[in-house]
Amino acid sequence: MTEPTYTVSFWLRKILVPIDGSENSFRALDLAIDFAMRYGSQISIIHVCEECNEQAIKEKVEKRVNGRVDYEFKIIKYSSKESSISNEILRFLSENSYDAVILGARGLSINSDINIGSIALSISVNAPTTVILVR
Numbered sequence: 001m002t003e004p005t006y007t008v009s010f011w012l013r014k015i016l017v018p019i020d021g022s023e024n025s026f027r028a029l030d031l032a033i034d035f036a037m038r039y040g041s042q043i044s045i046i047h048v049c050e051e052c053n054e055q056a057i058k059e060k061v062e063k064r065v066n067g068r069v070d071y072e073f074k075i076i077k078y079s080s081k082e083s084s085i086s087n088e089i090l091r092f093l094s095e096n097s098y099d100a101v102i103l104g105a106r107g108l109s110i111n112s113d114i115n116i117g118s119i120a121l122s123i124s125v126n127a128p129t130t131v132i133l134v135r
Contacts, residue, residue, distance in 0.1 A: 009039035011130070016098045017045045018089050018123075021057060024104025026064050028134040032102045036069040043071040044098070048088045050080055086122035098129055105133040 017032045019025045035041045047057050054075050061073060078088045093101065106117045116124075116133065124131045 006039070008035075009041075012039055012041045012100050014042045014044070014098045014100075016089075016093065016096075016101045017043060018101070018103045018119075019045055019047050019057065019061060020085075020104070020119075021047075021060065022104055022106070024106055024134055026060070026104075028102045028104045028132075029061070029064055031132070031134055033065060033069050035102075036071075041099075043069060044096075045071055045073045046076055046089065046092060047074075048076045048078060048085045050078060086119045086126075089119070089123055090126055093127055093129065100130040100132060101127055102132045102134065105135045 012035050015032045015035060017025075017029050019029060029043075029045065032041070032043050036043050045061055047054075052075070057075070058073060061071075065071060076088050076092065078085070083091075089101075101123060103120055103123060104117075105120050120133055124133060
């Protein structure tokens with residue numbers, strides 16, 4: 001039997017978790033919290049919106065994290081006439097260095113027959129880093 005290695009801790013030092021308020025996005029946050037607790041990963045949580053209740057989403061995040069790990073939280077405002085949620089996430093990724101993005105495979109879309117949402121698809125195809133989709 002061989003000694004355990006901690007290679008994963010080098011792969012997942014900084015993790016970005018986009019949150020949209022859906023249960024899938026919070027399951028993605030749970031996975032990021034697990035990585036942070038096991039491997040010491042740093043978590044950054046972003047919420048991209050045009051008009052949103054910042055306090056409500058912040059409270060949901062705090063409740064889900066429940067003091068288990070430290071995290072950075074940022075709200076990114078955008079205009080749908082000039083950009084999109086996926087473009088804003090990709091821009092944030094390009095301006096900052098992350099080892100992985102963990103996000104829900106499907107967000108708040110109405111059609112429950114869709115396996116992967118448009119934002120998750122766009123991020124997984126265009127992100128310059130590892131992407132983990134959570135269902």
